[in-house]
Amino acid sequence: MRYLTQEQENILMQTMRACGEIMRSAHKKDDVDGGIIEKPGSANFVTAYDVRVQQVLMERLAAILPEAKFFAEEKENSGDDTKSGLCFVIDPIDGTTNFIHDYKSSAVSVGLLFDGKPVFGAVYDPYKDEMFTAHIGEGAFCNGQPIHVSAHDLFHSLVCFGTSPYYKDELADDAFALAKDLFVNSSDIRRGGSAAIDMCAVACGRMDVFFENRLSPWDYMASYVIITEAGGCMNNYAGAPVVFDRADCVVCTNATNTKEVLKITAKYYN
Numbered sequence: 001m002r003y004l005t006q007e008q009e010n011i012l013m014q015t016m017r018a019c020g021e022i023m024r025s026a027h028k029k030d031d032v033d034g035g036i037i038e039k040p041g042s043a044n045f046v047t048a049y050d051v052r053v054q055q056v057l058m059e060r061l062a063a064i065l066p067e068a069k070f071f072a073e074e075k076e077n078s079g080d081d082t083k084s085g086l087c088f089v090i091d092p093i094d095g096t097t098n099f100i101h102d103y104k105s106s107a108v109s110v111g112l113l114f115d116g117k118p119v120f121g122a123v124y125d126p127y128k129d130e131m132f133t134a135h136i137g138e139g140a141f142c143n144g145q146p147i148h149v150s151a152h153d154l155f156h157s158l159v160c161f162g163t164s165p166y167y168k169d170e171l172a173d174d175a176f177a178l179a180k181d182l183f184v185n186s187s188d189i190r191r192g193g194s195a196a197i198d199m200c201a202v203a204c205g206r207m208d209v210f211f212e213n214r215l216s217p218w219d220y221m222a223s224y225v226i227i228t229e230a231g232g233c234m235n236n237y238a239g240a241p242v243v244f245d246r247a248d249c250v251v252c253t254n255a256t257n258t259k260e261v262l263k264i265t266a267k268y269y270n
Contacts, residue, residue, distance in 0.1 A: 002135060003112055003119045008064045013131055015060040016108045019053040020126025050074055053092035061088050073218045079245030083116045091218040095194030109196040111222030113244060121225030123196045132200045132226050140203055140230035149232040149254035150205040157257050160190040160198045162212030171213045178268045199223035202252045203230040209261055210252040217244045233258050237265035
């Protein structure tokens with residue numbers, strides 16, 4: 001069953017592209033710096049652009065699917081909203097710190113749950129003009145072209161990771177210990193700063209592993225559908241399914257290297 005018609009999906013993608021234009025309109029770092037708000041946690045920021053993008057997304061998505069609830073980064077949320085009926089899960093700008101620094105590696109992420117299960121995901125990188133999409137059971141695509149994970153074992157894998165900077169006092173030691181553990185067992189390691197983009201890189205075979213010690217559902221829900229439909233896996237560090245009503249540790253693999261990677265990440269599961 002399709003939970004979005006083709007027309008609804010087209011409007012969603014048009015809206016995400018319009019939000020990408022809003023992001024690209026921040027031509028100078030000073031444009032962003034003037035509207036930064038610091039949130040609880042270490043290095044946890046929101047800009048006026050995050051708020052504006054989320055507002056556009058929620059208004060237009062509510063118009064095409066009025067029965068859907070929203071679970072989004074820049075609003076008060078209840079995990080119960082993700083467990084029944086339709087629920088959009090939104091990260092208006094994934095990679096806000098990159099955005100603030102004009103690093104041009106940030107994305108708009110929109111996923112859809114039905115009764116707590118992921119059924120659709122879309123991630124748009126406005127700087128590369130790449131739209132990753134996937135409906136459950138229909139495969140994964142980038143700009144309409146099918147994508148698939150790689151078949152590299154861990155030794156030949158390129159690993160990317162997130163540092164969970166909002167929780168650095170609590171998680172930094174484990175994050176970098178795990179990074180070292182995977183680094184010495186793989187080809188090399190990278191740090192991009194946008195979990196959504198990194199996970200889509202795994203989905204299309206540019207990367208082979210992604211991990212982060214703590215992410216919120218809006219960081220990974222859309223990418224879950226894209227990765228799994230591309231033939232990959234997303235689990236917590238112990239190998240169990242990730243959850244979508246609260247934060248979780250996340251590791252994404254290409255199926256070939258899953259057992260090798262989970263043998264390592266399991267040591268860091270708390």
